[in-house]
Amino acid sequence: MAKHIKVSEEDCIACEVCVEMCPTTPCVFEMQKLTAVAVHPALCESCMLCMENCPTDAISMSDSEDIFLDIGEI
Numbered sequence: 678m679a680k681h682i683k684v685s686e687e688d689c690i691a692c693e694v695c696v697e698m699c700p701t702t703p704c705v706f707e708m709q710k711l712t713a714v715a716v717h718p719a720l721c722e723s724c725m726l727c728m729e730n731c732p733t734d735a736i737s738m739s740d741s742e743d744i745f746l747d748i749g750e751i
């Protein structure tokens with residue numbers, strides 16, 4: 678199953694570390710204005726480099742979109 682990846686707009690400081698770290702081609706992330714957005718989550722190789730190196734812990738991942746929906750509704 679493809680990963681579901683989210684970046685918190687509130688927490689992202691647009692440092693672009695995740696874009697630089699991500700090994701996929703094309704990169705899973707793209708900068709859109711001042712936030713990184715996971716535009717190709719299906720390419721994710723689960724290396725965790727983005728999450729480990731994001732300075733503000735803005736990135737979250739799940740195998741299930743439902744989990745994100747549940748969190749968003751709390």
Ligand code: SF4
Pocket residue numbers: 682698699700701705706720721722723724725726727728
């Ligand atoms: S876990 Fe690795 S492959 Fe997946 S988005 Fe993050 S850096 Fe890219």
Ligand code: SF4
Pocket residue numbers: 684688689690691692693694695696712713727730731732733734735736
């Ligand atoms: S590493 Fe974190 S703070 Fe930096 S651009 Fe990516 S999501 Fe935003």
